[in-house]
Amino acid sequence: MAESNWLIEFPALDDATLRAFNRAVDDAYLAFTRTYGAAIEDAFTPLLRFMVWFEQAMLGAPWWLVIAIVAGLAWTASRGWTLVVLVVASFMAIGVMGMWEDTMRTMAMISVCTLIAIVVGIPIGILMSRSDRLKSGVVPVLDVMQTMPSFVYLIPVVMLLGLGKVPGLLAVVIYAIPPVIRLTDLGIRLVDKEVLEATDAFGASPWQRLWGVQVPLALPNIMAGINQTIMMALAMVVVASMIGVKGLGQPVLRAVTNQYFAMGVLNGLAVVLLAIIFDRVTQSYGRRMQRYRHESR
Amino acid sequence: MSPAEAGGANGANGAKIAIRDLYKIFGRAPASVLPLVRDGIGKTELLEQHGHVLGLDAITMNVREGDVHVVMGLSGSGKSTLIRHLNRLIEPTAGSIVVDGDDVLALAPPDLRAFRRHRASMVFQRFALHPHRTVLGNVGYGLRVQGLTRPQAEERARVWIDRVGLGGFEDRYPAALSGGMQQRVGLARALATDCDILLMDEAFSALDPLIRTDMQDVLLRIQGELKKTIVFITHDLDEALRIGDRIAILRDGAVIQEGTTPEIVMHPADAYIADFVKDINRARVLRVKAVMSAETNGACGPVVPAQATLEEALTFFHSDPSGRRPVHVEERGVMGSVGLPEILRAVERPNVGPSDARASAMT
Numbered sequence: 001m002a003e004s005n006w007l008i009e010f011p012a013l014d015d016a017t018l019r020a021f022n023r024a025v026d027d028a029y030l031a032f033t034r035t036y037g038a039a040i041e042d043a044f045t046p047l048l049r050f051m052v053w054f055e056q057a058m059l060g061a062p063w064w065l066v067i068a069i070v071a072g073l074a075w076t077a078s079r080g081w082t083l084v085v086l087v088v089a090s091f092m093a094i095g096v097m098g099m100w101e102d103t104m105r106t107m108a109m110i111s112v113c114t115l116i117a118i119v120v121g122i123p124i125g126i127l128m129s130r131s132d133r134l135k136s137g138v139v140p141v142l143d144v145m146q147t148m149p150s151f152v153y154l155i156p157v158v159m160l161l162g163l164g165k166v167p168g169l170l171a172v173v174i175y176a177i178p179p180v181i182r183l184t185d186l187g188i189r190l191v192d193k194e195v196l197e198a199t200d201a202f203g204a205s206p207w208q209r210l211w212g213v214q215v216p217l218a219l220p221n222i223m224a225g226i227n228q229t230i231m232m233a234l235a236m237v238v239v240a241s242m243i244g245v246k247g248l249g250q251p252v253l254r255a256v257t258n259q260y261f262a263m264g265v266l267n268g269l270a271v272v273l274l275a276i277i278f279d280r281v282t283q284s285y286g287r288r289m290q291r292y293r294h295e296s297r
Numbered sequence: 298m299s300p301a302e303a304g305g306a307n308g309a310n311g312a313k314i315a316i317r318d319l320y321k322i323f324g325r326a327p328a329s330v331l332p333l334v335r336d337g338i339g340k341t342e343l344l345e346q347h348g349h350v351l352g353l354d355a356i357t358m359n360v361r362e363g364d365v366h367v368v369m370g371l372s373g374s375g376k377s378t379l380i381r382h383l384n385r386l387i388e389p390t391a392g393s394i395v396v397d398g399d400d401v402l403a404l405a406p407p408d409l410r411a412f413r414r415h416r417a418s419m420v421f422q423r424f425a426l427h428p429h430r431t432v433l434g435n436v437g438y439g440l441r442v443q444g445l446t447r448p449q450a451e452e453r454a455r456v457w458i459d460r461v462g463l464g465g466f467e468d469r470y471p472a473a474l475s476g477g478m479q480q481r482v483g484l485a486r487a488l489a490t491d492c493d494i495l496l497m498d499e500a501f502s503a504l505d506p507l508i509r510t511d512m513q514d515v516l517l518r519i520q521g522e523l524k525k526t527i528v529f530i531t532h533d534l535d536e537a538l539r540i541g542d543r544i545a546i547l548r549d550g551a552v553i554q555e556g557t558t559p560e561i562v563m564h565p566a567d568a569y570i571a572d573f574v575k576d577i578n579r580a581r582v583l584r585v586k587a588v589m590s591a592e593t594n595g596a597c598g599p600v601v602p603a604q605a606t607l608e609e610a611l612t613f614f615h616s617d618p619s620g621r622r623p624v625h626v627e628e629r630g631v632m633g634s635v636g637l638p639e640i641l642r643a644v645e646r647p648n649v650g651p652s653d654a655r656a657s658a659m660t
């Protein structure tokens with residue numbers, strides 16, 4: 001009888017085999033974490049220190065100083081008052097509603113994640129733009145990274161590093177890094193061939209050509225990538241709070257489990273405000289960088 | 298070739314740039330079809346039967362120091378391909394290029410970069426400026442690449458910006474400039490590096506006729522002073538005649554005639570070239586030096602400058618159409634004479650024939 005079953009029901013491996021398979025994978029990974037976990041954790045200590053220092057700096061700074069700095073950044077990026085007013089008003093609202101501390105933690109987290117994504121992602125994007133073979137290898141990985149449900153990243157990271165800031169940071173960076181890589185690659189590939197030919201004709205070295213022409217001309221695209229990366233990192237805030245990352249995510253999580261509607265919405269709105277601020281500031285910075293395209297004074 | 302030209306520190310035959318038997322075939326396996334090309338397979342045949350494009354076909358050409366050497370030809374004849382070989386933006390399939398006695402094709406990458414930085418600079422048809430640099434930054438770019446500091450580069454760039462008439466525009470970005478102004482930037486950028494070879498690929502073709510004439514004037518004025526060796530690509534005969542000392546005509550990747558301007562105009566090698574030159578105003582293009590004879594006996598009346606066009610020379614015959622006039626060559630005195638019959642013969646339509654054109658090109 002068992003033989004005819006496969007037409008109706010999918011002939012899956014039986015439970016025992018599957019369990020054995022999963023266990024084998026888990027055991028192998030566990031063995032890996034036991035052997036290298038400590039070493040990897042040590043490797044991340046400087047990052048943890050930096051992260052803690054940065055968070056403390058943001059928490060320790062007086063609120064008006066933080067607002068002044070962010071407003072200053074908004075001004076340099078846009079040279080307009082709208083954005084500055086938006087920044088000040090948003091932070092005031094956040095402060096008044098008692099979410100200042102969590103917001104600072106989240107901002108610190110997002111800033112560090114973005115920094116890491118830039119430092120790691122831009123070189124990968126540059127290498128990708130120079131080799132079609134590397135590109136065809138990296139693109140599928142990026143596709144998987146972007147489509148994999150973000151919770152899944154938490155598991156191996158937690159097994160390896162436990163709960164806390166660093167695993168949270170890693171999970172966020174893995175989830176958020178693809179846009180920087182993709183758009184760096186794209187931006188460099190889109191640089192005008194004739195401009196590059198002229199650069200070569202003047203005897204530029206590969207280094208001069210990369211940093212003097214390709215990267216500057218790709219910057220608007222790279223900025224768009226950074227912008228998307230920040231947005232994705234913000235989207236990970238709640239997920240990351242599940243493994244102990246403090247910030248706006250934790251109250252949201254508590255609100256979900258305890259049905260605190262107002263608290264959930266307020267903290268959610270704070271994330272939205274942060275997202276809008278980060279988005280507008282990076283975008284107007286990107287626009288200012290390509291002023292030369294439109295300038296006609 | 299005269300002894301004077303053969304001297305100097307240049308290549309064995311006195312050429313600043315000597316191109317020998319240069320082939321370029323585009324496609325998957327150029328080397329495999331090279332023998333066919335050497336045996337004379339045509340461009341269309343090569344494409345249809347073997348899927349390769351014949352870019353350059355056995356080019357042999359000498360560019361003399363201080364000359365403006367024009368390369369002319371219709372679209373697709375291989376002009377851009379040829380000029381890009383001179384600084385190796387394109388690698389040849391076979392052949393040799395020697396500049397000042399150095400084999401350009403043998404240069405290792407660092408030497409090639411040094412060659413491009415210090416010996417040959419280039420001006421492009423569509424300007425190819427750096428959009429993210431100001432005029433000052435663009436003109437100074439070659440100097441920065443050479444390793445000058447920013448202040449040094451800017452100081453020298455300013456001189457060239459003034460020379461091409463762009464003073465006051467130093468801080469503009471290319472997007473804010475008209476085509477003519479952008480190409481002035483392109484020219485200044487190439488001149489600033491102080492290379493003695495200037496490669497110009499249809500540098501003025503994208504400009505309006507009036508602005509083009511302007512730019513030709515700028516170039517001629519600068520060239521009169523600097524005496525660079527210029528390879529100038531164009532598909533515009535008037536431009537070629539106006540600024541060229543010698544002209545090479547390209548068709549399907551091969552040089553079909555090379556010679557001085559008057560040689561080409563007076564003795565076109567075949568119907569293709571005759572067709573090119575048939576509509577030009579010969580009286581304005583040809584100069585007295587091209588038709589004068591060395592005989593000074595019997596010449597009388599006002600002295601005609603050798604540089605005068607035939608049209609200008611006609612005015613010297615108003616009073617006495619039958620006589621001969623002495624011809625004065627700049628810096629050398631009266632060197633010959635010219636009469637009305639020679640002038641009229643030269644102004645006539647070309648006598649087409651393969652006959653003496655190539656022969657005279659060799660002298």
Ligand SMILES: Nc1ncnc2c1ncn2[C@@H]1O[C@H](COP(=O)(O)OP(=O)(O)OP(=O)(O)O)[C@@H](O)[C@H]1O
Nearest residue numbers: 323350351352371372373374375376377378379532
């Ligand atoms: N990278 C390439 N691959 C294949 N064929 C090419 C390539 N570059 C040029 N060719 C071919 O070589 C021939 C010469 O091209 P080239 O660009 O040198 O012509 P050109 O005389 O400069 O024409 P134009 O006046 O249009 O600029 C053309 O038939 C062109 O199609």
Ligand SMILES: [Mg+2]
Nearest residue numbers: 376377378499
């Ligand atoms: Mg061309």
